[in-house]
Amino acid sequence: MWDHEVDVLCVGGVIGALASAVVAAxxxxxxxxAISSADDSGWPTDRVEDEDTVAYFAALTDGLATSPQAMADVPVRPVRPLTAAERRRAAPFYGARLKNWTxxxxxxxxxxxxxxVTDWRTTTMRTLDNRPVQVKTVGRIALPAAGGPAPLATWLEEQARVRxxxxxxxxRLQRLVFEEGVVVGAVLETAAGPYAVRSRHGITLAPRVAHDVAEYARGDDEAEVAxxxxxxSRFARVELLAAAPPAAPPAATCSSSNRRLPKAMRESRRNRAEPRRSREMNGNPPFGQ
Structure with missing residues (x-):
């Protein structure tokens, strides 16, 4: 049944498909x-007629609009590593955010x-508003010497050639192939006819939009692509990372193991030991009484 077998199949637009492929490689x-040379835009499922594939994508998108915008600046996200205390705790799950993220x-x-999603190893980091996100590094891109947007398509094609x-x-995608409700491969439409590819660890679908692939003068500054x-979430986005300020240190607390007290409580105890005239000053007791 299968013409080819791989671990990961990436279908659709250059940026999303190649970024995922570089991570897999x-x-x-x-x-x-698998990238279509036709001048069509949108998600790979937009022109699919197979009912099971259409139903699968519709279930994941939950009635949301699926028309990608034209090329824009690459999103930049400030993130920071987790603190030791955050690493010891399980990252919270915010189900209500998933629809907005989708x-x-x-x-x-x-x-x-x-x-x-289970086969992708990621690193949990925190954003400026202290939200946990999953991060998978793609690589470091040299930014243009003359400024302007990061040439992601050009850089990703170069990374694919190197690997x-x-x-x-x-x-282009003709249909997804399911076994017991699980995506196990896809049938691609090629010039030579249908081409069935089994994917042992899943498929990445990415929208196709117009983009420029051209040489550019590399500057000294770099950015991390992730x-x-x-x-x-099953959905991800290619972004540039920036360094967020480190997390604020936790407030001092009473420790039952070593009986250490915060400064305010220690001073409160000293106040209680002072002469009575101190307690009667201005008719008010000192802090802590």
Missing amino acids: DAEVEVLV EQCLLSPYGLLHTR DIDIESDA LISEIG
Whole structure:
């Protein structure tokens, strides 16, 4: 039944598909990228007629708009590593945020969808508003010497060449293949006819939008490219990372193990030991009484 088998199949637009493919290749798994050369935009499922595939995508998008915007500046997200205390605690799950995040990814030219989430190892970090996000580093891009937007498409194509990633440049999604309700592969529409690919660790779908691929003068400044996702979401977005300020140190608390007290409480005890005239000053007791 299968014409080819890989670990990860990436289908659709250059930026999302190649970013996911680079991450997979760096994890030393076999990856195939399928990119259509036709001048069509949108998500790979937009032109699919297979009912099961259409129903699958509709269930994940929950009636949200799925028309990606034209190319815009790459999102920049300040993040910081977790503190030791945060690493000891399980990251909270905010289910109410997932729909909003899904909509952001669906409308972004940098969005993508993973059919599986359990096979992707990520790092949990915190944003400026202290929200946990999942981060998967793609690499570091040299920014243009003359300024302007980061040339992600050009950089990603170069990264794919360096890693010798297999790319089908004239293929589009015909349908997804399911086994017991789980996506196990896809049938691609190629010039030579249908091409069935089994994917052992899932499929990445990414929207196709117009983009420029051209050489550029590299400057000295660099930025880190990463896949960002909310915890528990199948959707991700290609973003640039920036350093957020470190977390504020926790407030001092009473420790039952060593009986250490915060400064305010120690001073309160000293106040209680002072002469009575101190307690009667201004007709008010000192703090702590």
